[in-house]
Amino acid sequence: MMLLSWSNLKRLIGRADVVLEVIEARNPPVTRSAKVEKLVEELGKILIIIINKCDLIPLHVCKEWQRHFEAQNIKAFYVSSLTLTGIRKLKQYLDETVVLRPATILLVGYPKVGKSSLINALKGSKSASTSPYPGSPGYTKSSTLYKILPGIYMIDTPGIIPPEGSDIEMIIRRAPVEKxxxxxxxxxxxxxxxxxxxxxxxxxxxxxxxxxxxxxxxxxxxxxxxxxxxxxxxxxxxxxxxxxxxxxxxxxxxxxxxxxxx
Ligand SMILES: Nc1nc2c(ncn2[C@@H]2O[C@H](COP(=O)(O)OP(=O)(O)OP(=O)(O)O)[C@@H](O)[C@H]2O)c(=O)[nH]1
Ligand SMILES: [Mg+2]
The missing domain is CATH 1.10.260 (434 Repressor (Amino-terminal Domain))
Incomplete structure:
Protein backbone atom coordinates (compact mmCIF):
# COMPACT_ATOMS: atom_id res chain seq x y z
CA MET A 1 0.00 0.00 0.00
CA MET A 2 1.33 3.44 -0.97
CA LEU A 3 1.62 6.04 1.76
CA LEU A 4 3.11 9.50 1.57
CA SER A 5 6.78 9.68 2.59
CA TRP A 6 8.05 12.45 4.84
CA SER A 7 10.40 13.77 2.18
CA ASN A 8 7.56 14.01 -0.34
CA LEU A 9 5.33 15.60 2.25
CA LYS A 10 7.95 18.21 3.03
CA ARG A 11 8.40 19.01 -0.64
CA LEU A 12 4.64 19.33 -1.16
CA ILE A 13 4.17 21.55 1.89
CA GLY A 14 7.06 23.71 0.68
CA ARG A 15 5.24 24.35 -2.59
CA ALA A 16 1.76 24.88 -1.15
CA ASP A 17 0.18 28.17 -0.12
CA VAL A 18 -2.24 26.70 2.42
CA VAL A 19 -2.29 23.29 4.12
CA LEU A 20 -5.55 21.64 5.16
CA GLU A 21 -5.02 18.94 7.75
CA VAL A 22 -7.99 16.58 7.64
CA ILE A 23 -8.80 14.85 10.93
CA GLU A 24 -11.68 12.70 12.17
CA ALA A 25 -14.45 14.14 14.30
CA ARG A 26 -14.71 10.91 16.32
CA ASN A 27 -11.26 11.34 17.77
CA PRO A 28 -9.36 14.48 16.76
CA PRO A 29 -6.30 14.00 19.02
CA VAL A 30 -5.29 10.63 17.60
CA THR A 31 -5.96 11.51 13.97
CA ARG A 32 -3.97 14.74 14.19
CA SER A 33 -0.25 14.96 13.54
CA ALA A 34 1.94 17.25 15.61
CA LYS A 35 4.79 16.44 13.24
CA VAL A 36 2.87 17.64 10.17
CA GLU A 37 1.75 20.77 11.98
CA LYS A 38 5.30 21.56 13.03
CA LEU A 39 6.51 21.13 9.46
CA VAL A 40 3.81 23.49 8.20
CA GLU A 41 4.84 26.07 10.76
CA GLU A 42 8.56 25.72 10.02
CA LEU A 43 7.93 26.18 6.32
CA GLY A 44 5.86 29.28 7.07
CA LYS A 45 2.59 28.02 5.59
CA ILE A 46 -0.98 28.58 6.74
CA LEU A 47 -2.56 25.61 8.53
CA ILE A 48 -6.29 24.96 8.63
CA ILE A 49 -7.71 21.95 10.46
CA ILE A 50 -10.71 20.24 8.90
CA ILE A 51 -12.71 18.17 11.36
CA ASN A 52 -14.35 15.72 8.93
CA LYS A 53 -17.08 13.06 9.33
CA CYS A 54 -19.18 15.36 11.51
CA ASP A 55 -22.27 13.39 10.53
CA LEU A 56 -21.03 10.57 12.80
CA ILE A 57 -21.20 12.61 16.01
CA PRO A 58 -23.44 15.31 17.53
CA LEU A 59 -22.96 18.75 16.02
CA HIS A 60 -22.31 20.42 19.38
CA VAL A 61 -19.25 18.19 19.83
CA CYS A 62 -17.89 19.29 16.43
CA LYS A 63 -18.41 22.89 17.47
CA GLU A 64 -16.58 22.30 20.72
CA TRP A 65 -13.60 20.92 18.86
CA GLN A 66 -13.63 23.88 16.51
CA ARG A 67 -13.61 26.27 19.47
CA HIS A 68 -10.86 24.23 21.09
CA PHE A 69 -8.59 24.63 18.04
CA GLU A 70 -9.44 28.27 17.55
CA ALA A 71 -8.56 28.93 21.19
CA GLN A 72 -5.09 27.68 20.22
CA ASN A 73 -5.04 30.08 17.26
CA ILE A 74 -5.54 27.35 14.69
CA LYS A 75 -8.22 28.05 12.13
CA ALA A 76 -10.62 25.09 12.07
CA PHE A 77 -13.77 24.03 10.25
CA TYR A 78 -16.06 21.10 10.90
CA VAL A 79 -17.57 19.42 7.87
CA SER A 80 -19.14 16.25 6.61
CA SER A 81 -17.93 15.30 3.17
CA LEU A 82 -20.85 12.90 3.03
CA THR A 83 -23.84 15.06 4.00
CA LEU A 84 -22.02 18.27 2.95
CA THR A 85 -22.50 20.00 6.32
CA GLY A 86 -20.13 22.95 6.55
CA ILE A 87 -18.79 22.57 3.00
CA ARG A 88 -20.27 25.80 1.67
CA LYS A 89 -18.85 27.74 4.59
CA LEU A 90 -15.37 26.29 4.06
CA LYS A 91 -15.48 26.98 0.34
CA GLN A 92 -16.62 30.54 0.92
CA TYR A 93 -13.81 31.08 3.44
CA LEU A 94 -11.21 29.81 0.96
CA ASP A 95 -12.67 31.96 -1.79
CA GLU A 96 -12.51 35.06 0.40
CA THR A 97 -9.11 34.53 2.04
CA VAL A 98 -7.04 32.99 -0.74
CA VAL A 99 -6.67 36.14 -2.78
CA LEU A 100 -3.33 35.63 -4.48
CA ARG A 101 -4.08 33.26 -7.32
CA PRO A 102 -3.27 30.82 -8.75
CA ALA A 103 -2.91 29.17 -5.35
CA THR A 104 -2.40 25.60 -4.26
CA ILE A 105 -3.99 24.10 -1.20
CA LEU A 106 -2.47 20.88 0.06
CA LEU A 107 -4.62 18.25 1.77
CA VAL A 108 -2.85 16.06 4.30
CA GLY A 109 -3.96 13.52 6.86
CA TYR A 110 -4.00 9.93 8.00
CA PRO A 111 -5.28 7.32 5.55
CA LYS A 112 -9.08 7.11 5.40
CA VAL A 113 -9.91 10.37 7.15
CA GLY A 114 -11.73 11.49 3.99
CA LYS A 115 -9.28 13.68 2.07
CA SER A 116 -10.50 12.56 -1.36
CA SER A 117 -14.13 12.73 -0.21
CA LEU A 118 -13.53 16.34 0.85
CA ILE A 119 -12.26 17.19 -2.65
CA ASN A 120 -15.39 15.67 -4.13
CA ALA A 121 -17.58 17.60 -1.69
CA LEU A 122 -15.82 20.87 -2.54
CA LYS A 123 -15.97 20.20 -6.26
CA GLY A 124 -19.54 18.98 -6.10
CA SER A 125 -18.67 15.98 -8.25
CA LYS A 126 -17.12 12.59 -7.79
CA SER A 127 -13.70 13.39 -9.21
CA ALA A 128 -11.28 11.83 -6.72
CA SER A 129 -11.62 8.12 -6.02
CA THR A 130 -12.36 7.03 -2.47
CA SER A 131 -12.55 3.73 -0.61
CA PRO A 132 -13.64 2.49 2.81
CA TYR A 133 -10.59 0.48 3.93
CA PRO A 134 -6.84 0.97 3.71
CA GLY A 135 -5.45 -0.50 0.51
CA SER A 136 -8.88 -1.31 -0.97
CA PRO A 137 -9.42 -0.19 -4.59
CA GLY A 138 -9.88 3.57 -4.78
CA TYR A 139 -7.44 4.69 -2.13
CA THR A 140 -5.19 7.56 -3.17
CA LYS A 141 -1.88 6.29 -4.57
CA SER A 142 -0.31 9.50 -5.83
CA SER A 143 -0.69 13.23 -5.36
CA THR A 144 -3.26 14.67 -7.75
CA LEU A 145 -4.30 18.22 -8.53
CA TYR A 146 -7.97 19.31 -8.64
CA LYS A 147 -9.46 22.71 -9.41
CA ILE A 148 -11.98 23.63 -6.73
CA LEU A 149 -12.50 27.35 -7.42
CA PRO A 150 -11.28 29.71 -10.14
CA GLY A 151 -7.51 29.84 -9.65
CA ILE A 152 -7.56 27.63 -6.57
CA TYR A 153 -6.12 24.16 -6.93
CA MET A 154 -6.22 21.45 -4.31
CA ILE A 155 -3.71 18.61 -4.08
CA ASP A 156 -5.05 15.28 -2.87
CA THR A 157 -2.32 13.12 -1.33
CA PRO A 158 -1.95 9.53 -0.14
CA GLY A 159 -2.36 9.13 3.61
CA ILE A 160 0.51 9.72 5.99
CA ILE A 161 1.24 7.66 9.08
CA PRO A 162 2.93 9.82 11.66
CA PRO A 163 5.05 7.87 14.15
CA GLU A 164 3.40 9.61 17.09
CA GLY A 165 -0.10 8.33 16.22
CA SER A 166 -2.04 6.19 18.67
CA ASP A 167 -1.35 2.49 18.42
CA ILE A 168 -4.73 1.45 17.13
CA GLU A 169 -5.13 4.15 14.52
CA MET A 170 -1.63 3.45 13.23
CA ILE A 171 -2.21 -0.25 12.89
CA ILE A 172 -5.65 -0.18 11.34
CA ARG A 173 -4.92 2.62 8.87
CA ARG A 174 -1.51 1.66 7.61
CA ALA A 175 -2.32 -1.67 5.95
CA PRO A 176 -5.26 -3.59 4.49
CA VAL A 177 -7.45 -5.16 7.19
CA GLU A 178 -6.63 -8.69 5.92
CA LYS A 179 -2.96 -8.04 6.65
N1 LIG B 1 -19.62 9.17 7.54
C1 LIG B 1 -18.70 9.77 6.80
N2 LIG B 1 -17.86 9.05 6.06
C2 LIG B 1 -16.95 9.70 5.31
C3 LIG B 1 -16.83 11.12 5.29
N3 LIG B 1 -15.81 11.46 4.48
C4 LIG B 1 -15.32 10.29 3.99
N4 LIG B 1 -16.00 9.24 4.50
C5 LIG B 1 -15.75 7.81 4.22
O1 LIG B 1 -14.46 7.48 4.69
C6 LIG B 1 -13.84 6.54 3.82
C7 LIG B 1 -12.50 7.07 3.37
O2 LIG B 1 -12.70 8.18 2.54
P1 LIG B 1 -11.60 8.66 1.48
O3 LIG B 1 -12.07 9.98 0.94
O4 LIG B 1 -11.25 7.59 0.53
O5 LIG B 1 -10.38 8.91 2.50
P2 LIG B 1 -8.89 9.35 2.16
O6 LIG B 1 -8.41 10.16 3.31
O7 LIG B 1 -8.82 9.98 0.81
O8 LIG B 1 -8.16 7.94 2.16
P3 LIG B 1 -6.72 7.56 1.50
O9 LIG B 1 -6.72 8.05 0.09
O10 LIG B 1 -6.65 6.06 1.61
O11 LIG B 1 -5.69 8.23 2.36
C8 LIG B 1 -14.81 6.31 2.67
O12 LIG B 1 -15.54 5.13 2.93
C9 LIG B 1 -15.72 7.53 2.72
O13 LIG B 1 -17.03 7.28 2.22
C10 LIG B 1 -17.75 11.87 6.10
O14 LIG B 1 -17.74 13.10 6.17
N5 LIG B 1 -18.65 11.13 6.82
MG1 LIG C 1 -7.75 9.50 -0.81
Missing part, protein backbone atom coordinates in the same frame (compact mmCIF):
# COMPACT_ATOMS: atom_id res chain seq x y z
CA UNK A 180 -3.34 -6.95 10.27
CA UNK A 181 -1.28 -9.35 12.38
CA UNK A 182 -3.28 -9.65 15.57
CA UNK A 183 -6.82 -8.52 14.71
CA UNK A 184 -8.29 -9.94 17.91
CA UNK A 185 -6.23 -7.70 20.14
CA UNK A 186 -7.12 -4.62 18.05
CA UNK A 187 -10.83 -5.52 17.90
CA UNK A 188 -10.88 -6.05 21.68
CA UNK A 189 -9.56 -2.50 22.11
CA UNK A 190 -12.11 -1.08 19.67
CA UNK A 191 -14.92 -2.87 21.50
CA UNK A 192 -13.71 -1.46 24.80
CA UNK A 193 -13.45 2.07 23.41
CA UNK A 194 -16.94 2.12 21.90
CA UNK A 195 -18.47 0.39 24.92
CA UNK A 196 -16.95 2.92 27.26
CA UNK A 197 -18.85 5.51 25.31
CA UNK A 198 -22.11 3.56 24.89
CA UNK A 199 -22.36 0.26 26.75
CA UNK A 200 -25.07 -1.10 24.41
CA UNK A 201 -23.59 -0.17 21.05
CA UNK A 202 -22.17 -3.61 20.23
CA UNK A 203 -25.42 -5.35 21.12
CA UNK A 204 -27.41 -2.89 19.03
CA UNK A 205 -25.21 -3.00 15.97
CA UNK A 206 -24.72 -6.78 15.86
CA UNK A 207 -27.88 -8.01 17.59
CA UNK A 208 -25.88 -10.14 19.98
CA UNK A 209 -25.99 -10.46 23.75
CA UNK A 210 -22.38 -10.76 24.88
CA UNK A 211 -20.56 -7.77 26.28
CA UNK A 212 -17.13 -9.16 27.15
CA UNK A 213 -14.92 -8.48 24.08
CA UNK A 214 -13.75 -12.05 23.42
CA UNK A 215 -17.26 -13.38 23.87
CA UNK A 216 -18.52 -10.70 21.50
CA UNK A 217 -16.09 -11.95 18.84
CA UNK A 218 -17.10 -15.55 19.43
CA UNK A 219 -20.83 -14.83 19.30
CA UNK A 220 -20.44 -12.69 16.19
CA UNK A 221 -18.39 -15.42 14.44
CA UNK A 222 -21.03 -18.03 15.22
CA UNK A 223 -23.87 -15.74 14.16
CA UNK A 224 -22.18 -15.06 10.82
CA UNK A 225 -21.28 -18.71 10.27
CA UNK A 226 -17.53 -18.20 10.58
CA UNK A 227 -17.00 -21.56 12.21
CA UNK A 228 -14.50 -24.24 11.28
CA UNK A 229 -16.32 -27.18 9.64
CA UNK A 230 -14.03 -29.68 11.29
CA UNK A 231 -13.29 -28.43 14.78
CA UNK A 232 -16.48 -26.31 15.11
CA UNK A 233 -14.27 -23.55 16.54
CA UNK A 234 -15.50 -19.99 16.04
CA UNK A 235 -13.17 -18.00 13.77
CA UNK A 236 -12.69 -15.00 16.02
CA UNK A 237 -10.00 -13.57 13.71
CA UNK A 238 -12.67 -13.13 11.04
CA UNK A 239 -15.06 -11.53 13.53
CA UNK A 240 -12.28 -9.23 14.69
CA UNK A 241 -11.64 -8.08 11.11
CA UNK A 242 -15.36 -7.39 10.69
CA UNK A 243 -15.25 -5.18 13.80
CA UNK A 244 -12.20 -3.31 12.48
CA UNK A 245 -13.90 -2.72 9.11
CA UNK A 246 -17.06 -1.49 10.82
CA UNK A 247 -15.02 0.89 12.92
CA UNK A 248 -13.21 2.20 9.83
CA UNK A 249 -16.42 2.78 7.91
CA UNK A 250 -18.16 4.55 10.76
CA UNK A 251 -20.64 1.85 11.72
CA UNK A 252 -19.15 1.69 15.21
CA UNK A 253 -19.01 5.17 16.47
CA UNK A 254 -18.15 7.18 19.53
CA UNK A 255 -16.79 10.58 20.32
CA UNK A 256 -14.61 12.31 22.81
CA UNK A 257 -14.71 15.91 24.02
CA UNK A 258 -11.77 18.29 24.14
CA UNK A 259 -12.07 18.17 27.91
CA UNK A 260 -12.11 14.36 28.26
CA UNK A 261 -8.88 12.57 29.01
CA UNK A 262 -7.88 10.16 26.27
Missing amino acids: IQNPVRIAQRIIEIVQKFDSNIINHVYHIRSTEPLEVLEELAIKRGWVSKRSKEANIDEAARAIIRDYLRGKLTYYILPSSDR
